[in-house]
Amino acid sequence: LGPTAGLDVARRIAHVAYRSEAELQERFGRTVQDDGRFAVASYLEHHGVKLVRRFDANSYLVLTRAMDSHDVGRDRGGVAAALARITARTVVAGIDTDRLYPIHQQQELADLIPGADGLDVVTSLHGHDGFLVEFDQVGALAAALLAD
Numbered sequence: 001l002g003p004t005a006g007l008d009v010a011r012r013i014a015h016v017a018y019r020s021e022a023e024l025q026e027r028f029g030r031t032v033q034d035d036g037r038f039a040v041a042s043y044l045e046h047h048g049v050k051l052v053r054r055f056d057a058n059s060y061l062v063l064t065r066a067m068d069s070h071d072v073g074r075d076r077g078g079v080a081a082a083l084a085r086i087t088a089r090t091v092v093a094g095i096d097t098d099r100l101y102p103i104h105q106q107q108e109l110a111d112l113i114p115g116a117d118g119l120d121v122v123t124s125l126h127g128h129d130g131f132l133v134e135f136d137q138v139g140a141l142a143a144a145l146l147a148d
Helices: 003-018 021-028 039-054 057-069 079-084 103-112 127-133 135-147
Strands: 090-095 116-122
Touching: 003 039, 003 057, 003 127, 021 039, 079 103, 090 103, 090 127, 090 135, 103 116, 116 135, 127 135
Parallel strands: 090 116
Antiparallel strands: none
Protein backbone atom coordinates (compact mmCIF):
# COMPACT_ATOMS: atom_id res chain seq x y z
CA LEU A 1 0.00 0.00 0.00
CA GLY A 2 1.15 3.52 -0.74
CA PRO A 3 0.94 6.25 1.87
CA THR A 4 -2.50 7.51 0.85
CA ALA A 5 -4.00 4.01 0.64
CA GLY A 6 -2.47 3.22 4.03
CA LEU A 7 -3.90 6.41 5.50
CA ASP A 8 -7.33 5.53 4.11
CA VAL A 9 -7.22 2.08 5.73
CA ALA A 10 -5.85 3.49 9.00
CA ARG A 11 -8.70 5.98 9.18
CA ARG A 12 -11.30 3.28 8.57
CA ILE A 13 -9.86 1.14 11.35
CA ALA A 14 -9.53 4.09 13.72
CA HIS A 15 -13.05 5.27 13.01
CA VAL A 16 -14.43 1.98 14.31
CA ALA A 17 -12.61 2.67 17.60
CA TYR A 18 -13.79 6.30 17.75
CA ARG A 19 -17.45 5.32 17.58
CA SER A 20 -19.23 2.87 19.85
CA GLU A 21 -20.48 -0.52 18.74
CA ALA A 22 -23.99 0.48 19.84
CA GLU A 23 -23.96 3.59 17.64
CA LEU A 24 -22.72 1.72 14.57
CA GLN A 25 -25.29 -1.01 15.16
CA GLU A 26 -28.09 1.52 15.59
CA ARG A 27 -27.10 3.53 12.51
CA PHE A 28 -26.22 0.72 10.13
CA GLY A 29 -26.99 -2.71 11.56
CA ARG A 30 -26.48 -5.19 8.73
CA THR A 31 -28.08 -2.95 6.12
CA VAL A 32 -26.94 -3.77 2.60
CA GLN A 33 -26.90 -1.07 -0.08
CA ASP A 34 -28.07 -1.49 -3.67
CA ASP A 35 -24.47 -2.17 -4.75
CA GLY A 36 -24.33 -5.17 -2.39
CA ARG A 37 -21.98 -3.58 0.15
CA PHE A 38 -22.82 -3.10 3.79
CA ALA A 39 -23.82 0.49 4.55
CA VAL A 40 -21.22 0.68 7.32
CA ALA A 41 -18.48 -0.16 4.79
CA SER A 42 -19.59 2.75 2.62
CA TYR A 43 -19.59 5.04 5.67
CA LEU A 44 -16.06 3.99 6.63
CA GLU A 45 -14.84 4.38 3.04
CA HIS A 46 -16.29 7.90 2.93
CA HIS A 47 -14.36 8.89 6.06
CA GLY A 48 -11.14 7.28 4.80
CA VAL A 49 -11.29 9.11 1.46
CA LYS A 50 -12.26 12.37 3.19
CA LEU A 51 -9.18 12.23 5.44
CA VAL A 52 -6.84 11.40 2.54
CA ARG A 53 -8.06 14.51 0.69
CA ARG A 54 -7.29 16.87 3.56
CA PHE A 55 -4.40 15.32 5.47
CA ASP A 56 -0.85 14.42 4.50
CA ALA A 57 -0.10 10.73 5.12
CA ASN A 58 3.43 11.44 6.36
CA SER A 59 2.11 13.99 8.88
CA TYR A 60 -0.24 11.29 10.16
CA LEU A 61 2.73 8.97 10.70
CA VAL A 62 4.57 11.64 12.69
CA LEU A 63 1.50 12.43 14.80
CA THR A 64 0.78 8.78 15.58
CA ARG A 65 4.41 8.16 16.54
CA ALA A 66 4.29 11.16 18.88
CA MET A 67 1.07 9.95 20.48
CA ASP A 68 2.28 6.36 20.76
CA SER A 69 5.56 7.32 22.41
CA HIS A 70 4.22 9.97 24.81
CA ASP A 71 4.55 9.02 28.47
CA VAL A 72 3.64 11.66 31.04
CA GLY A 73 5.68 9.80 33.65
CA ARG A 74 8.90 9.54 31.63
CA ASP A 75 11.72 11.41 33.39
CA ARG A 76 9.24 12.59 36.05
CA GLY A 77 9.38 9.68 38.49
CA GLY A 78 6.46 7.80 36.96
CA VAL A 79 2.86 8.62 36.18
CA ALA A 80 1.71 9.06 39.79
CA ALA A 81 4.57 11.46 40.58
CA ALA A 82 3.96 13.48 37.42
CA LEU A 83 0.23 13.81 38.06
CA ALA A 84 0.84 14.70 41.72
CA ARG A 85 2.59 17.87 40.52
CA ILE A 86 -0.55 19.29 38.92
CA THR A 87 -1.68 22.37 40.82
CA ALA A 88 -4.34 23.68 38.43
CA ARG A 89 -8.04 23.17 39.04
CA THR A 90 -8.83 20.07 37.07
CA VAL A 91 -11.89 18.40 35.62
CA VAL A 92 -11.42 14.76 34.72
CA ALA A 93 -14.13 13.48 32.43
CA GLY A 94 -14.63 10.36 30.38
CA ILE A 95 -17.16 9.13 27.87
CA ASP A 96 -18.95 6.01 29.05
CA THR A 97 -18.66 4.33 25.62
CA ASP A 98 -15.11 5.49 24.77
CA ARG A 99 -13.00 2.50 23.70
CA LEU A 100 -9.92 4.62 22.97
CA TYR A 101 -9.67 6.11 26.49
CA PRO A 102 -11.78 3.86 28.74
CA ILE A 103 -13.38 5.08 31.95
CA HIS A 104 -10.94 3.13 34.14
CA GLN A 105 -8.07 5.25 32.73
CA GLN A 106 -9.96 8.46 33.48
CA GLN A 107 -10.65 7.16 36.99
CA GLU A 108 -6.90 6.67 37.47
CA LEU A 109 -6.32 10.31 36.50
CA ALA A 110 -9.06 11.48 38.86
CA ASP A 111 -7.51 9.46 41.68
CA LEU A 112 -3.97 10.74 41.08
CA ILE A 113 -4.49 14.44 40.31
CA PRO A 114 -4.65 16.32 43.63
CA GLY A 115 -7.13 19.01 42.54
CA ALA A 116 -9.50 16.73 40.68
CA ASP A 117 -12.91 16.41 42.25
CA GLY A 118 -13.61 12.85 41.16
CA LEU A 119 -14.54 11.60 37.73
CA ASP A 120 -17.31 13.10 35.64
CA VAL A 121 -18.82 10.60 33.22
CA VAL A 122 -20.38 11.87 30.01
CA THR A 123 -23.10 9.58 28.70
CA SER A 124 -22.98 9.11 24.94
CA LEU A 125 -23.81 6.62 22.25
CA HIS A 126 -20.95 8.08 20.16
CA GLY A 127 -17.86 6.52 21.78
CA HIS A 128 -14.64 8.54 21.74
CA ASP A 129 -16.22 11.16 19.50
CA GLY A 130 -18.83 11.76 22.19
CA PHE A 131 -16.81 14.74 23.40
CA LEU A 132 -17.56 16.38 20.03
CA VAL A 133 -21.24 15.44 20.05
CA GLU A 134 -22.31 15.81 23.68
CA PHE A 135 -21.52 19.52 23.80
CA ASP A 136 -24.20 20.24 26.43
CA GLN A 137 -22.65 17.79 28.91
CA VAL A 138 -19.05 18.75 28.10
CA GLY A 139 -19.93 22.45 28.07
CA ALA A 140 -21.52 22.18 31.52
CA LEU A 141 -18.29 20.66 32.89
CA ALA A 142 -16.20 23.43 31.35
CA ALA A 143 -18.60 26.12 32.57
CA ALA A 144 -18.50 24.75 36.12
CA LEU A 145 -14.70 24.75 36.09
CA LEU A 146 -14.51 28.30 34.76
CA ALA A 147 -17.16 29.56 37.19
CA ASP A 148 -15.10 28.61 40.25
